[in-house]
Amino acid sequence: MLYEAVRLALQAILRNAFRSFLTVLGIVIGVAAVIAMVTVGQGSTDQVEADVSTLGTNLLMIRPGQPSQGPGSGGGGGTAASLTLKDVDAIEQQISSVAVATPSNSRGMTAIYGNANYSTTVTGTDNRFLTARSWAIVSGRAFYESELRTGTAACVLGETVRQKLFGNGDPIGASIRLKQISCRVIGILEVKGASSFGTDQDDIVLIPIRTFQRRISGNQDVSMIYASIRDGISTEKGKANIESLMRERRRIGPFEEDDFNVFDMKQITSMLTGITSVLTGLLSAVAAVSLLVGGIGIMNIMLVSVTERTREIGIRLAVGATERQVLLQFLVEAIVLSLIGGLIGIMLGLALGLLGARLLAIPFSPNPSIVLAAFLFSAVVGIVFGYFPARRAARMDPIEALRHQ
Amino acid sequence: MSPVPADAVPPLIRLQGITKIYGTGDAEVRALRGIDLDIAGGEFVAIMGPSGSGKSTAMNILGFLDKPSGGHYFFGGAAVDHLSRDQLALLRRNFLGFVFQGYNLLARTSALDNVELPLIYQGMAISQRRQLAREALAKVGLNGREDHHPSQLSGGQQQRVAIARAIVTNPDVILADEPTGNLDTSRSQEIMELLSDLNRTDGITVLMVTHEPDMAAYADRLVHFVDGCIQSDTLNGKVAADAV
Numbered sequence: 001m002l003y004e005a006v007r008l009a010l011q012a013i014l015r016n017a018f019r020s021f022l023t024v025l026g027i028v029i030g031v032a033a034v035i036a037m038v039t040v041g042q043g044s045t046d047q048v049e050a051d052v053s054t055l056g057t058n059l060l061m062i063r064p065g066q067p068s069q070g071p072g073s074g075g076g077g078g079t080a081a082s083l084t085l086k087d088v089d090a091i092e093q094q095i096s097s098v099a100v101a102t103p104s105n106s107r108g109m110t111a112i113y114g115n116a117n118y119s120t121t122v123t124g125t126d127n128r129f130l131t132a133r134s135w136a137i138v139s140g141r142a143f144y145e146s147e148l149r150t151g152t153a154a155c156v157l158g159e160t161v162r163q164k165l166f167g168n169g170d171p172i173g174a175s176i177r178l179k180q181i182s183c184r185v186i187g188i189l190e191v192k193g194a195s196s197f198g199t200d201q202d203d204i205v206l207i208p209i210r211t212f213q214r215r216i217s218g219n220q221d222v223s224m225i226y227a228s229i230r231d232g233i234s235t236e237k238g239k240a241n242i243e244s245l246m247r248e249r250r251r252i253g254p255f256e257e258d259d260f261n262v263f264d265m266k267q268i269t270s271m272l273t274g275i276t277s278v279l280t281g282l283l284s285a286v287a288a289v290s291l292l293v294g295g296i297g298i299m300n301i302m303l304v305s306v307t308e309r310t311r312e313i314g315i316r317l318a319v320g321a322t323e324r325q326v327l328l329q330f331l332v333e334a335i336v337l338s339l340i341g342g343l344i345g346i347m348l349g350l351a352l353g354l355l356g357a358r359l360l361a362i363p364f365s366p367n368p369s370i371v372l373a374a375f376l377f378s379a380v381v382g383i384v385f386g387y388f389p390a391r392r393a394a395r396m397d398p399i400e401a402l403r404h405q
Numbered sequence: 406m407s408p409v410p411a412d413a414v415p416p417l418i419r420l421q422g423i424t425k426i427y428g429t430g431d432a433e434v435r436a437l438r439g440i441d442l443d444i445a446g447g448e449f450v451a452i453m454g455p456s457g458s459g460k461s462t463a464m465n466i467l468g469f470l471d472k473p474s475g476g477h478y479f480f481g482g483a484a485v486d487h488l489s490r491d492q493l494a495l496l497r498r499n500f501l502g503f504v505f506q507g508y509n510l511l512a513r514t515s516a517l518d519n520v521e522l523p524l525i526y527q528g529m530a531i532s533q534r535r536q537l538a539r540e541a542l543a544k545v546g547l548n549g550r551e552d553h554h555p556s557q558l559s560g561g562q563q564q565r566v567a568i569a570r571a572i573v574t575n576p577d578v579i580l581a582d583e584p585t586g587n588l589d590t591s592r593s594q595e596i597m598e599l600l601s602d603l604n605r606t607d608g609i610t611v612l613m614v615t616h617e618p619d620m621a622a623y624a625d626r627l628v629h630f631v632d633g634c635i636q637s638d639t640l641n642g643k644v645a646a647d648a649v
Contacts, residue, residue, distance in 0.1 A: 008525075311509065312511055315511060318497060318509070319497065319498065319522050319523040319526065320501075320527070321494060321498075398470045399465050399471055
């Protein structure tokens, strides 16, 4: 009988194919929206995690300033004393859990080569930066010790900068201008792609830290230190070690607050994925409301359909359909209708999720449990919103129903 | 004057003092005022009477579509006046076939699917259903029209599909409510020939409401309703005429 009910339901749905489609549109949109949201949300979470792992999960960032400031906030650190190259050496040499520490001073500048100019970020650092960020040189070489010591105007380009200034040409040995400095290109960095903050990591020019200090910032400050923690040692332990060393070096009393920050990439990851999941949750909730609206749409059309098919119901009752059989028929019709809507919605949602993932350059991460949940939810919508119209059909008086025009 | 002696096997249908009252108080309408009627298996009975005489109400009660307000209804010797909605549905499904004035076929549904409908509710397997439905359509002279939708068939053909649907379950009784009301004379005669053939050859009891004497002439017995009562119940003269 259930098989018959499904067959009858499909017949009835196909008989009014266009109206059936409009009926389930609410479900289609609701399911598609939820699935697209969750897929894109999951994709961006995966992306953040992948980005952080390219940055190195064992990486800590030390900045001067009050602890409340985030990793992206301003450079100088306000009134707090800045960091120095001595701090870098102290962190690397005195803390056994730290593998390498490297300074990183950055400033936005225009790089010029011939007629091409491109606004980029110039970072003063040393070769340990490459180790800490696990970043390889794909062409040319890193800085020589002598270049680092004397502050020579040599630079290593990120792929984006190379592309903008040189196109397909080979930049090694060429001189680019950064402000008034003429700077020889000695190497090209491997491609890293976009970071979790949405910035292009390849949009970078590396120069020796001393060159940066003398010729760009004009002081001895270090605005940020990257410290990478040895394998097998927790970042929490490394962070605690660095904090106690820095408090000592900066002579912070036992009851005073830190005037520097140590950021753990894990913290940053969880902060970013936290934002993503809250957004995903909110948007999915909005989308779920449209599922509810879709369900009401189904109920509305099923009620219209029951009224419209009063005579048909009368005929079915006259030839011997029981109340239960009529109820089952209309209930199954509502369920089949909303399941069809759910299936179309799932396909549409996955397609939108794929499109969104492509546009945002994040991984396509469909979540099977959400797909299953959407499918089951559409069945539930069918049962809940189909029951009332079906019951109305089942309880019709056959004589009245047959008389209905 | 019942043609069946009261002390023989119980008649197929026996109505005893059936009343039907619609509404209450001042709005009360007494559609049937105590009907006594016995119908034996194999009879062809025409029910006539002016509109409002209660003949449609009687048909609804006879067809298990409605319950009487009072009195007793025995079908095949068993009292059926107290049965539930679903039990009445089972009786309709297994023992009755309906033919209506307006055909009452499912629109946009093939003749075969229409005829199959009662068998679906009997829970019959599809292959057997198809075969019985084809046979029923052949019996009413519609072989080759199985896939036609009602809109592709003439009125007479639609009524034949309806008759096929009524007989596909091999019922004891066909209840026909003005079966020729929407048809012209020659189509009406064809339908009436078909009904009397089913009555004579297959022994199906036919109860037919009509107000056309020409159609009533096909029946063996005429029951006249007036004002909620049976005014007359006579054997049809046609039997005698045929014998001459």
